[in-house]
Structures are given as C-alpha cells and as structure tokens.
Amino acid sequence: MSDDNRPFAIRKYDAARLRDALRKMYLIRFFEEGAEDSYMRGLIHGTMHLSIGQEASAVASCIGLTDEDKITSTHRGHGHCISKGAEVGRMFAEFFGKEEGYCHGRGGSMHIADVTKGNLGANGIVGGGLPIAVGAGLTAKRLNTGAVAICFFGDGANNEGAFHEALNMAAIWKLPVVFICENNKYGMSTSTERSTAVKNIAERAVAYAMPGHTVDGNDFSAVAETVETAIARARAGEGPSLIENLTYRWRGHSKSDRNRYRTKQEIDEWIARDPIQRFRKELIEHAILDESEAEKVATEARQEVEAGIEFAKSGTAPRVSDLARYVYAEENA
Amino acid sequence: MNAPTRQPDADIRELSYSEAIREAMGLALERDERVVLMGEDIGVYGGAFQVTGDLVERFGADRVMDTPISELGGAGVAVGAALTGLRPIYEFQFSDFAALAMEQIVNQAAKMRYMLGGEASVPVVFRMPAGSGTGAAAQHSQSFEAWFGHVPGLKVVQPSTPEDAKGLLLAALEDPDPVVMFEHKLLYKMKGHVPEGWYTTPIGKSAIRRHGKDVTIVASAIMVHRALAAAEKLAGEGIEVEIIDLRSVRPIDGDAIIGSVKKTGRLLCVYEGVRTLGIGAEISAMIAESEAFDFLDAPVLRLGGAEAPIPYNPDLEKAAVPQIPDIESAARRLARREV
Numbered sequence: 001m002s003d004d005n006r007p008f009a010i011r012k013y014d015a016a017r018l019r020d021a022l023r024k025m026y027l028i029r030f031f032e033e034g035a036e037d038s039y040m041r042g043l044i045h046g047t048m049h050l051s052i053g054q055e056a057s058a059v060a061s062c063i064g065l066t067d068e069d070k071i072t073s074t075h076r077g078h079g080h081c082i083s084k085g086a087e088v089g090r091m092f093a094e095f096f097g098k099e100e101g102y103c104h105g106r107g108g109s110m111h112i113a114d115v116t117k118g119n120l121g122a123n124g125i126v127g128g129g130l131p132i133a134v135g136a137g138l139t140a141k142r143l144n145t146g147a148v149a150i151c152f153f154g155d156g157a158n159n160e161g162a163f164h165e166a167l168n169m170a171a172i173w174k175l176p177v178v179f180i181c182e183n184n185k186y187g188m189s190t191s192t193e194r195s196t197a198v199k200n201i202a203e204r205a206v207a208y209a210m211p212g213h214t215v216d217g218n219d220f221s222a223v224a225e226t227v228e229t230a231i232a233r234a235r236a237g238e239g240p241s242l243i244e245n246l247t248y249r250w251r252g253h254s255k256s257d258r259n260r261y262r263t264k265q266e267i268d269e270w271i272a273r274d275p276i277q278r279f280r281k282e283l284i285e286h287a288i289l290d291e292s293e294a295e296k297v298a299t300e301a302r303q304e305v306e307a308g309i310e311f312a313k314s315g316t317a318p319r320v321s322d323l324a325r326y327v328y329a330e331e332n333a
Numbered sequence: 334m335n336a337p338t339r340q341p342d343a344d345i346r347e348l349s350y351s352e353a354i355r356e357a358m359g360l361a362l363e364r365d366e367r368v369v370l371m372g373e374d375i376g377v378y379g380g381a382f383q384v385t386g387d388l389v390e391r392f393g394a395d396r397v398m399d400t401p402i403s404e405l406g407g408a409g410v411a412v413g414a415a416l417t418g419l420r421p422i423y424e425f426q427f428s429d430f431a432a433l434a435m436e437q438i439v440n441q442a443a444k445m446r447y448m449l450g451g452e453a454s455v456p457v458v459f460r461m462p463a464g465s466g467t468g469a470a471a472q473h474s475q476s477f478e479a480w481f482g483h484v485p486g487l488k489v490v491q492p493s494t495p496e497d498a499k500g501l502l503l504a505a506l507e508d509p510d511p512v513v514m515f516e517h518k519l520l521y522k523m524k525g526h527v528p529e530g531w532y533t534t535p536i537g538k539s540a541i542r543r544h545g546k547d548v549t550i551v552a553s554a555i556m557v558h559r560a561l562a563a564a565e566k567l568a569g570e571g572i573e574v575e576i577i578d579l580r581s582v583r584p585i586d587g588d589a590i591i592g593s594v595k596k597t598g599r600l601l602c603v604y605e606g607v608r609t610l611g612i613g614a615e616i617s618a619m620i621a622e623s624e625a626f627d628f629l630d631a632p633v634l635r636l637g638g639a640e641a642p643i644p645y646n647p648d649l650e651k652a653a654v655p656q657i658p659d660i661e662s663a664a665r666r667l668a669r670r671e672v
C-alpha cells in the first residue's frame with residue numbers, strides 16, 4: 001500500500017497524458033457544440049445525439065488503451081471516437097457528407113468509425129455493438145494479440161436481448177472485453193426506474209458471473225481506475241467485467257426532444273457537476289498544470305474545432321455515380 | 334388528397350397522416366377495452382414521430398405502454414397478448430428495428446394460426462415508420478415491405494394518404510390475423526381529408542389515384558405522390574398516366590393492376606424498397622402470367638431503390654430512391670416505346 005492518496009489518474013499518468021485527456025474532453029465538448037451550431041444553421045442534415053456532460057466517461061475509459069485495442073460505440077458516440085484518437089476535421093467532414101469524412105460521407109454521425117485506430121464504429125442500433133465487441137474479444141484471444149475490447153452502450157441498451165447474450169458469451173469464453181454502460185438515467189424518455197428491473201445495471205454482472213462496478217461517471221479518476229482494473233483482468237485472461245458509469249446528458253436525446261420527461265431542476269443539478277470543470281480543477285489542485293495552461297488547452301481545442309469545420313466545409317462531395325460503391329469489395333482492389 | 338381546386342366545405346375535414354393514425358388509435362382505445370398500445374417512448378414523449386402524441390394523457394399509461402428498448406421481447410409480448418385476447422398495436426420506432434423482432438413476427442405471429450391448424454388467432458398490428466429522406470442513413474431509412482410481404486400469414490399495408498392511414502389501421506385492428514402497417518416518415522405531416530368516426534379501408538384493395546389511357550404506374554406510399562407529380566408534367570405532353578396506389582402489398586390487388594394494364598398496354602412499377610427481388614418483380618411476373626400479357630405494347634419497367642444501403646450524404650440519399658424526374662422519364666420512355 002502506498003501512502004499516496006492523490007486521485008488514481010494523477011498517480012498513474014504523467015502530465016502530458018493528463019493534459020491530453022483534458023484536451024480531449026474539451027475537444028468533445030467543442031466538437032459537439034460546433035456540430036449543434038452547424039445543424040442549426042442547416043449545414044448538417046439528419047439528426048445527432050450529443051454527449052455533452054458525459055465527457056469524463058468517454059475519455060477516462062479510453063486513457064489506458066492503445067491503437068491495437070478495440071472499442072464499439074453507440075449513436076451517442078462522438079466522445080468515444082475522439083477519445084480513441086479521431087481527428088475532428090474528418091469527423092466534421094463526415095457530418096458534412098464529404099469524401100474526406102471517416103465514412104466518405106456515407107455514414108454520418110451515427111456511423112462514424114476509425115478502424116485504423118481500433119474504433120469499430122458508432123451504431124444506429126441500440127445494443128448493436130455488444131456482440132460485436134465480444135467478437136473482437138474472441139479475435140484477440142484466438143490470435144493472442146493481447147488487445148482488449150471496450151464496449152460502450154447506454155442504460156437503455158441493457159434491456160436488449162443482445163446485451164444478455166453478449167455478456168454470457170464473453171463470460172463463458174473468458175474473453176478480454178470490458179462492458180461499459182454509460183448510465184445517463186434515460187433511454188430517450190424512459191428512465192431506468194421505468195425500464196430496468198434492477199436498481200444498478202452493474203448488478204446484472206452477477207447473472208453472468210463477472211465483476212460489476214457502479215462508478216461516478218463524472219469523476220475522471222474513478223472511471224479510469226475502475227476501467228484500468230477491468231482491463232488488467234481482461235489482459236490477464238480472467239475474462240470480462242461490467243462497469244456502469246453514472247452520468248447525464250445535458251442535451252435532449254436527439255434534435256427532436258422536448259424534454260418532457262425530466263425537470264429543468266434535474267438538468268441544472270447535473271450541469272453544476274460538469275465533468276470537465278471537475279477534472280480541470282483536479283489537475284490544477286495537483287499542480288499538473290496551472291490556470292493559464294488549462295486555459296491554453298481549452299483555447300487550442302476550440303481552435304482545432306474551428307479548423308475542423310473549415311476543413312469539412314472545403315471537402316469534396318461524393319459523386320452520385322459512386323452511390324453503390326463500398327457495397328461489396330472492389331473487384332481489382 | 335389535398336387538391337388545390339377544392340372549395341372549403343363543412344364536410345371536408347383535414348388531418349395530417351400522423352393525426353389520422355392517432356385518431357384511429359384513439360377511437361380503438363375508446364371502443365374496445367382489449368386494445369393496448371405498446372412501444373418505445375410512445376407515452377409522455379409522444380412517439381419518436383409524435384404519432385401517439387397525447388394518447389397517454391387520454392387513456393393512461395396502462396393502455397399506452399412505454400416498453401423498454403426490447404424489440405424482440407416487446408413484439409413477442411404483443412403476440413402473446415394477441416393470442417390470448419388483447420388487441421395490441423405495437424409501434425416500432427423505425428421499421429429498421431423490426432429486424433430485431435423478425436423471430437416473433439415471422440416465426441411466431443405469422444405461422445401461429447396455420448401451425449395450430451386454425452385453432453388460434455394472433456390479431457396483432459405492427460406499426461412501422463419507414464423510408465428514406467430524413468438524413469438518418471443506413472440503419473434508419475429502409476423499406477422492408479417486400480420482406481414482410483414474402484411471409485404467408487402476414488398482411489402488409491402501406492397507406493399513402495391520411496384517409497387510408499386511418500382506414501387501414503382500423504381494418505388491421507378488425508382483422509383476425511397479424512397486420513404490418515408501413516407508415517412513410519415523409520408523409521406524417523401531409524394533410525388530407527379524413528372522414529370522421531369509424532370506417533375501414535379494405536386490406537387487399539388498391540385505389541386508382543389518376544385515370545389515364547397511355548401508361549399504368551403502380552406505386553405505393555410516398556411514390557404515389559411522386560408519380561402524381563410526374564403524371565401532371567406528362568399530361569402537358571399529352572401522355573395520360575393511370576396511377577394505381579397499391580395500398581396493400583399482401584394480399585396484392587392483382588385484378589386492378591391487370592385490368593389497368595389491359596387498357597394502357599404499358600406498366601411502370603415504382604417503389605422505394607430495393608429494386609431487385611422487390612414488389613415490382615412480383616407485379617411484373619404477375620402481369621407476365623396474366624391475360625394482360627397479350628395487351629403489352631412495351632416491356633414492363635421497374636423503378637426501385639438502388640442496390641445499396643441508404644447513404645447519409647443528401648445527394649446520394651436522393652439518388653438512392655426514385656424521384657419525380659426518374660418517374661417522369663421512365664414513363665415517357667414507355668409511352669414513346671423507347672425501351
């Protein structure tokens with residue numbers, strides 16, 4: 001036992017890594033604000049699901065990963081994507097439907113992926129990523145790559161059959177998977193109290209004989225520590241874990257939400273628990289950076305987002321004649 | 334249809350397509366204690382497309398039930414409830430998610446009566462918002478009519494007007510067998526005349542939306558409206574198009590289509606689902622096997638969805654399904670026999 005009682009992340013990671021984590025949290029926040037703004041101006045069509053307020057969960061869950069490790073993400077996946085190393089310019093390009101986008105304009109917000117960085121993709125289907133993460137775990141085990149698969153999903157997804165089937169298979173085959181439920185209290189308008197028979201989703205781990213942890217998902221260090229333990233267990237061949245990050249989405253479910261199922265007071269209470277401010281304060285308290293350096297991180301993130309939007313705007317529109325491209329492998333590729 | 338020439342009239346009450354569906358569900362809930370609505374976020378949220386709207390306030394959460402995000406289970410509960418005496422209407426948030434519930438719809442609901450030798454009945458209705466045009470990309474924009482149309486035991490309807498949306502939903506509710514209703518998302522806000530009170534639109538009967546002698550277009554859902562717009566332009570060139578609104582995919586109204594083709598000698602099928610192995614293939618084959626074959630003056634044409642998932646980029650998305658100019662030029666080529 002060490003007598004160092006600083007938060008886990010401060011003990012574990014060097015200043016550069018911590019600064020990068022703060023940068024990513026700001027990038028997520030500003031990326032989504034920028035996407036929202038572009039949507040309002042009619043530059044982006046379709047819909048989008050913002051994760052503003054959930055940044056700690058995404059970044060802290062990915063801080064211990066390498067590009068060999070895989071993640072599966074969700075419809076609310078911009079944060080996971082940035083945490084796993086995506087460039088915001090190419091993400092914006094995808095939103096703007098451009099060839100330079102991660103999916104060459106074919107996928108949009110709900111399908112962004114970056115397989116070169118181990119991001120197997122957001123998903124338009126609730127629960128769609130759960131068995132896929134187990135498949136990634138199977139590959140890692142068979143090929144002995146030492147990689148883990150982090151599977152993000154929402155509280156709503158835990159009621160899909162795919163959740164239960166996936167956890168069971170990961171457990172019986174002892175696969176290196178970490179299931180991370182981002183419990184933001186609601187699946188669209190339906191609260192977990194109304195949708196889910198157990199109080200904490202982590203309790204469901206018992207049914208699949210794996211460890212289950214419920215964590216304050218807005219506490220960067222708490223998430224990083226819990227995920228780190230689960231990753232170590234997975235890499236050691238001891239099998240999967242289920243982690244539940246308690247957090248909150250500040251925005252509506254999507255662009256069409258009238259927020260009739262929750263109170264203004266509840267939203268405000270959670271806004272007061274801003275995970276970015278909290279982490280920033282923690283870094284300053286422990287002298288990782290000072291106020292002006294923190295401000296610089298934020299400013300640079302903002303500039304990166306602005307540059308990303310400009311990059312996207314000047315991108316290339318896909319050719320309509322390429323409509324059926326990418327349906328199958330190309331003949332002489 | 335909201336014909337621009339119509340005079341305002343006390344008898345002509347207009348509702349949107351989604352209001353018409355809500356009115357049908359409200360009437361059903363009022364009239365029959367056995368009716369329950371089930372689906373994700375259909376209560377206080379009012380449904381992803383605001384179709385159930387205020388019904389939860391009128392009828393309570395016991396009859397307008399928010400389900401967890403559990404399509405297979407939810408659809409299956411509806412099937413079990415229908416089997417044992419309730420009249421459930423199960424709303425999928427998007428028809429794409431019916432793929433998660435195929436087991437209960439296809440293996441259970443559709444076959445139950447048959448497997449049990451006629452001793453059981455599954456009077457369930459599945460409502461499915463369908464189609465592209467909203468920028469929601471590959472997993473939220475599909476048209477599965479032909480998939481479900483391929484299953485004996487199911488009935489499949491696809492209204493194109495508010496009046497039919499209400500009438501077909503009430504017909505589906507009265508029907509003793511499982512009915513899948515596809516609702517095109519781009520039609521939800523469209524207004525049109527809707528009669529008051531309880532009435533049904535017969536399942537299995539098409540409707541002629543425009544009379545013409547030169548080319549028959551068989552279309553469904555949003556494609557009916559695109560075909561009507563194309564026909565208007567072609568009329569200016571002296572090409573008279575007859576438009577049949579399919580309304581039911583299963584059973585399909587063969588007699589009406591055969592009758593029209595015997596008159597025009599030319600047939601164009603327009604549908605949003607993927608072109609290959611789709612509704613148009615069935616209609617073409619039906620004509621080839623019928624007495625209308627001898628009346629054909631040109632090959633039968635199909636316009637359907639591209640052989641690709643629905644893309645996100647708006648220009649690609651438009652190009653992925655038939656648009657008015659595509660219909661116009663195909664019908665013109667047929668009329669001039671340039672095919």
Ligand SMILES: Cc1ncc(C[n+]2csc(CCOP(=O)(O)OP(=O)(O)O)c2C)c(N)n1
Nearest residue numbers: 076124125126154155156157186187188430
């Ligand atoms: C299979 C399926 N069912 C329903 C939906 C519609 N839908 C999209 S997100 C969502 C809520 C998901 O809730 P949760 O898993 O808690 O994630 P959150 O949105 O809160 O991040 C729903 C119902 C869908 N995309 N896929």
Ligand SMILES: [Mg+2]
Nearest residue numbers: 154155186187
């Ligand atoms: Mg949620």
